[in-house]
Amino acid sequence: MFGRSYTPIGMSDVIFLGFLVICLVLLVGITVTMVYFIIRYSRKRHPQAEQIPGNIPLEIIWTVLPTVLVLGMFYYGWVGFKTLRQVPGDALQISVTGRMWTWTFEYPNGLKANTLKVPVKKAVNLNLTSADVLHSFFVPAFRIKEDAVPGMKTYLWFQAEREGTYDVFCSEYCGTGHSGMLSKIEVVSQDVFDQWYAGETAKPVKAPDGAALVVSAGCTGCHSLDGSRIVGPSLKGIFGEKTHVLTDGVERDIVVDEDYIRRSLLEPGKDVVEGYPAIMPAQTQLSAEEIDAIIDYLKTLK
Numbered sequence: 001m002f003g004r005s006y007t008p009i010g011m012s013d014v015i016f017l018g019f020l021v022i023c024l025v026l027l028v029g030i031t032v033t034m035v036y037f038i039i040r041y042s043r044k045r046h047p048q049a050e051q052i053p054g055n056i057p058l059e060i061i062w063t064v065l066p067t068v069l070v071l072g073m074f075y076y077g078w079v080g081f082k083t084l085r086q087v088p089g090d091a092l093q094i095s096v097t098g099r100m101w102t103w104t105f106e107y108p109n110g111l112k113a114n115t116l117k118v119p120v121k122k123a124v125n126l127n128l129t130s131a132d133v134l135h136s137f138f139v140p141a142f143r144i145k146e147d148a149v150p151g152m153k154t155y156l157w158f159q160a161e162r163e164g165t166y167d168v169f170c171s172e173y174c175g176t177g178h179s180g181m182l183s184k185i186e187v188v189s190q191d192v193f194d195q196w197y198a199g200e201t202a203k204p205v206k207a208p209d210g211a212a213l214v215v216s217a218g219c220t221g222c223h224s225l226d227g228s229r230i231v232g233p234s235l236k237g238i239f240g241e242k243t244h245v246l247t248d249g250v251e252r253d254i255v256v257d258e259d260y261i262r263r264s265l266l267e268p269g270k271d272v273v274e275g276y277p278a279i280m281p282a283q284t285q286l287s288a289e290e291i292d293a294i295i296d297y298l299k300t301l302k
C-alpha cells in the first residue's frame with residue numbers, strides 16, 4: 001500500500017543530527033557535573049563553604065561559548081526556514097485541498113487528481129487549504145510538512161531530485177478516517193510529465209463516473225460496497241430499501257431514494273441511520289452532476 005520512499009541524507013538531516021548531538025552533549029555534561037557537585041560539595045563532606053569573589057576568565061567562557069553556540073544554531077535554523085519559505089518564481093503551481101479524508105490536487109489547467117504527478121528537478125509549489133477541518137500535508141521523504149486550514153491559504157514547496165513514488169500523509173488528527181488519508185507523489189521525467197499533462201488536458205470532458213467518485217470523494221473510507229459494516233452503513237443494496245433514521249432525535253422510517261441520497265451527501269446530519277454516529281462531513285464539493293452519477297451508481301449496487 002505504501003510507495004517506495006527514497007530518503008537520502010539531506011541538509012536538514014545534517015542540521016537535525018547536529019542539534020541532537022549538541023543537545024545530548026549539554027544534557028549529559030550538565031547532569032554529570034551537577035551530580036558530581038552534589039556529592040562532592042555536600043555539607044557532610046564539605047562543611048565550610050568558601051567565598052569566591054569572581055573568576056573573570058571563567059565568566060567570559062561561559063558567556064561567550066553558549067552565545068556562539070545558540071547563535072550558530074539559530075543561523076542554520078534561519079537559513080533552512082528561509083529556503084522553505086522562498087518559493088522559486090518558476091515553480092509549478094498546484095492547488096491542494098484536504099478534506100475528510102482525501103487530498104485533491106488541481107493543476108493550473110484545471111486538471112484534478114488524487115495523486116500528485118510532478119516532473120523531476122522542477123520546483124513545485126503547493127497552495128494548501130482545507131474544505132472542512134484542520135489537516136496537515138506531510139511528505140516524510142522530502143522533510144516537508146504544512147497545515148491545511150479551512151478559510152486560510154498556506155503553502156509549501158519542494159523540488160524532487162530523483163524519480164520515484166513518495167508517500168503523503170495527513171499528520172493532524174482529523175477524525176475517524178485520518179489514518180487512511182494517504183496519497184502519493186509520483187516524480188517522473190519532464191518528458192513523461194509533459195506527455196501525461198498534454199494527454200490529460202486534451203481528453204474530452206467526460207461524464208462523472210459514480211463508481212470512481214465514491215472512491216475519490218472518500219466515501220469508501222467509511223461505507224463499504226460489499227455489505228460489511230465499517231464506520232457508516234454499507235452502500236450495498238440500499239437503494240429502494242427502507243431504513244430507520246433519526247431526524248432531530250425522532251425515529252422514523254424512510255425509503256432510500258434519490259432525494260434521500262442527495263440529502264445525505266449535502267446535509268448528512270439531517271437523517272442519520274439509526275445505530276451509526278452522526279459524523280459524516282457534508283460533501284459540498286460535489287457538483288449536481290457528480291451527485292447524480294453517485295446516485296446512478298448506488299442503484300446498480302445490488
Ligand SMILES: [Cu+2]
Pocket residue numbers: 098101134135136170171172173174178181
Ligand atoms: Cu486530515
